[in-house]
Amino acid sequence: MLKNQLQHLFSLEGVRMAIVIDPEGRVADEMGASNIRGEQLAAVVSFVMAESRAMATRLGQEQISMVFVEFRELALISVPLRNGYFLVVITEIGANIGQVSYEMKKHQDIISSFL
Amino acid sequence: MTGPLPTGFFVGEMQAPFRWMLIHAARFQGIIRVQTPDGEGHVLVLKGTPMGCSFRRGRDELRGEAAYRHILSFPVVDLSIYRYTGEEMDEATRILLESGSICTGRDMIPEPGPNRVDTLPAVTARAVEGPPLTAPGAAVSHPPAEKNLPSRDMAGESTEFSAEEAPVVLPSGLNLEDLAYLLLGRILRLPGVQAVSIFGRGKSVLSFGNVELDSLVVLAEDMLHAAKEISSVMRTGSFVHLTLQIPSGKVIVAPYFNEYLCILTSPGVNLGQIRKILKEIPDMADDGRGTS
Structure with missing residues (x-):
């Protein structure tokens, strides 16, 4: 189940939220911090992904592999899924970003299979 | 180029902007040999301050401030760093002085000490x-x-x-x-x-x-x-x-x-x-x- 996959990502140390966003910028499923407004976050993150896609296209690439945005207090990692969906994980600063992104990529296909 | 300078004690090599190097050389005395795409030279440094400089570019030899300015014109240069004793420092200074390679312009010499700051508008x-x-x-x-x-x-x-x-x-x-x-x-x-x-x-x-x-x-x-x-x-x-x-x-x-x-x-x-x-x-x- 999709929830189980998100639960796995959420269980990684330093992860505050794992969320799957649909092509229209709405939450398909989420797991994590209740103080983060998933719908609003989905809308702005889909905006980031759209701009990132524009950059990738300009560079002659049809796909993006990952978008990583770091702030002073948290980081956001986003990877594309099937059919325009994407998976976003929000971590605390100090989380093992290498491990989190590895797990995201590892579960990318499995999560896509539920969409 | 300038006459034979003391060899000094080899400290290491690096690639860096020369000015960056000086900022991190507040307690250093010695010679820094510099290689750029168009030639090579050396800068005598005393506590982060360039004391003398020489640079050979093809057949041209630049000395003093002209040489130093030329080195600064490269974003990054190859550096070989050699530490001098007090005696070696004196000898190198004499050699550079005799060859007219001493840096005399006050404006080219950064103030020693990392704590001094100049304020610039944004x-x-x-x-x-x-x-x-x-x-x-x-x-x-x-x-x-x-x-x-x-x-x-x-x-x-x-x-x-x-x-x-x-x-x-x-x-x-x-x-x-x-x-x-x-x-x-x-x-x-x-x-x-x-x-x-x-x-x-x-x-x-x-x-x-x-x-x-x-x-x-x-x-x-x-x-x-x-x-x-x-x-x-x-x-x-x-x-x-x-x-x-x-x-x-x-x-x-x-x-x-x-x-x-x-x-x-x-x-x-x-x-x-x-x-x-x-x-x-x-x-x-x-x-x-x-x-x-």
Whole structure:
């Protein structure tokens, strides 16, 4: 189940939220911090992904592999899924970003299979 | 070139902007041998201050300030560092003096000590053509040249990032433009980095590399604005950087004082090395960035 996959990502140390966003910028499923407004976050993150896609296209690439945005207090990692969906994980600063992104990529296909 | 200088004790080799090297040589005395694409030379250094300099460029030999200015004109140079004893220092000074290679201009010598700072307005910097030549002891004033590093206060932005619009204070001997050259040179030297640019308001202010970035900075700025929107829905703290990873490489966007850096890399680049340099930017700014 999709929830189980998100639960796995959420269980990684330093992860505050794992969320799957649909092509229209709405939450398909989420797991994590209740103080983060998933719908609003989905809308702005889909905006980031759209701009990132524009950059990738300009560079002659049809796909993006990952978008990583770091702030002073948290980081956001986003990877594309099937059919325009994407998976976003929000971590605390100090989380093992290498491990989190590895797990995201590892579960990318499995999560896509539920969409 | 200048006559045979004392060999000294070999300390090490590195690639770095020469001015950066001096900043980190506050307790060093010795000779720094310099290699550039067009020749080689050496600089006698005493506690972070260039005392004498000579440089051979083909058949030409530059001496003193001319040689030093030529070395500073390269963003990054190859350096071999040799420490001198007091006696070796005296001997080298005598040799350089006899050959007319002593640096005498006060303006070319950075003040010793890392704590002294010069205040510069956020968008004003001296021209980068190097310190002006002066007759020994002559006092020269440097009218600040308007530099086209635009400030976003003029764009009327009101995000939390506007808090960065404080007067920038830099370590002595550096201005914003020097710093930009040093930083871009360091980044460009990293394996896998293809191009690097400083941009603001959709325009590239300064860029280096073998890929033309001017047309990309508009898109980089769009990504940046989208990423900043995340702060409107959750508490994030200030923006640190954005990395877009695509099969053919990476695009990294990060703040640079009142502007932004855009770095284009191949897939195999060591992001850690880039992030290490990026982390030094706030450090450099925090050292003296005023809040008034």
